[in-house]
Amino acid sequence: MGYKVVVVGATGNVGREMLNILAEREFPVDEIAVLASRKSLGTEVTFGDKTLKTQDLATFDFTGWDLSLWAVGSAATKEHAPKAAKAGCVVIDNSSLYRYDPDIPLIVPEVNPEAIHDYAKKNIIANPNCSTAQMVVALKPLHDRAKIKRVVVSTYQSVSGAGKGGMDELWDQTKAVYNPTDDKPPKQFTKQIAFNVIPHIDVFMEDGSTKEEWKMVAETKKIVDPSIKVTATCVRVPVFVGHSEAVNIETEDFLDEDEARDILRESPGLMVIDKREDGGYVTPVECVGDFATFISRIRQDSTIDNGLNFWCVSDNLRKGAALNAVQIAELLGRECLKKG
Numbered sequence: 001m002g003y004k005v006v007v008v009g010a011t012g013n014v015g016r017e018m019l020n021i022l023a024e025r026e027f028p029v030d031e032i033a034v035l036a037s038r039k040s041l042g043t044e045v046t047f048g049d050k051t052l053k054t055q056d057l058a059t060f061d062f063t064g065w066d067l068s069l070w071a072v073g074s075a076a077t078k079e080h081a082p083k084a085a086k087a088g089c090v091v092i093d094n095s096s097l098y099r100y101d102p103d104i105p106l107i108v109p110e111v112n113p114e115a116i117h118d119y120a121k122k123n124i125i126a127n128p129n130c131s132t133a134q135m136v137v138a139l140k141p142l143h144d145r146a147k148i149k150r151v152v153v154s155t156y157q158s159v160s161g162a163g164k165g166g167m168d169e170l171w172d173q174t175k176a177v178y179n180p181t182d183d184k185p186p187k188q189f190t191k192q193i194a195f196n197v198i199p200h201i202d203v204f205m206e207d208g209s210t211k212e213e214w215k216m217v218a219e220t221k222k223i224v225d226p227s228i229k230v231t232a233t234c235v236r237v238p239v240f241v242g243h244s245e246a247v248n249i250e251t252e253d254f255l256d257e258d259e260a261r262d263i264l265r266e267s268p269g270l271m272v273i274d275k276r277e278d279g280g281y282v283t284p285v286e287c288v289g290d291f292a293t294f295i296s297r298i299r300q301d302s303t304i305d306n307g308l309n310f311w312c313v314s315d316n317l318r319k320g321a322a323l324n325a326v327q328i329a330e331l332l333g334r335e336c337l338k339k340g
């Protein structure tokens, strides 16, 4: 006995990865429907060895379906997800729409699996922002051991975090740099992304930070511990897939770098690659298609009493979105929607 599963946004970056991961992890699927906008009606997508035709989200009836994985952005989610939840089809959403609702659990299964039971309040579960998801997997075991007081993080976020359009823009602009008659002005991003970096993701807030930076603060508090202070600088870089982060933490208790390395090595969802030699660390191109979040460059921060630095890299379409959503579905199945 398996589940009747709907993948919403199946033609997008995250949606396609959700289908791959459901198949790779052999999620028990009895029946599957794939949805996108009307313009993609009939578009074929792959699920394992099957080819599926995309249906129109606007006219789909969610009655009788067990759970749905959403990756369509906040506006379409706001319009259609409540219908699915009301029809009894649990919504696992990748947009930022529901993340800060106190009645909706925001879950990273390695970090706060106990929150799953709150799903029944609204039949909706939120998936965190990509840059938060990979960071909290690393923060949680260190927090359990030494209580993190403050996090200073700088991100190096790939263009796939901005959807299919972001990837196309990097590709087209890169080619145009070599062919100056082929001008490709910025559309998805605010400045040229090819051969450049942009210290701006999402809209500006009143205090001068960006919404992406605010998300890392608010989501870390909701998922790990409201007492942790976080300050973030989020930067878009010309990488197709894979977000990187330089993380500095200050803890209440002293934590030696060797013990931190051992803790991270033993923790779920993490892979430590940390040799102090040329190439003894992970870069984004190496994490693509992997389930793990990779940790490198673990070292003491000698400028404060209890400080550590590390480098954290993960496939943003996987742990940052599709993998985490599928892990939530697995957790939901184990804990709440048992079958068979």
Ligand SMILES: NC(=O)c1ccc[n+]([C@@H]2O[C@H](COP(=O)([O-])OP(=O)(O)OC[C@H]3O[C@@H](n4cnc5c(N)ncnc54)[C@H](OP(=O)(O)O)[C@@H]3O)[C@@H](O)[C@H]2O)c1
Binding pocket: 008, 009, 010, 011, 012, 013, 014, 015, 035, 036, 037, 038, 039, 040, 057, 058, 070, 071, 072, 073, 074, 076, 094, 095, 096, 128, 129, 130, 160, 161, 162, 163, 164, 165, 316, 317, 320, 321
């Ligand atoms: N990329 C990441 O790293 C990441 C990480 C975490 C969360 N997310 C979130 O996941 C969501 C999707 O991101 P993405 O990167 O997959 O974007 P994407 O590649 O641009 O794909 C968007 C998907 O949404 C569908 N869609 C858009 N508007 C729709 C509408 N009105 N009705 C039905 N379907 C609609 C598109 O269908 P058509 O092809 O028919 O237009 C497409 O399938 C966003 O909320 C994003 O913030 C992304």
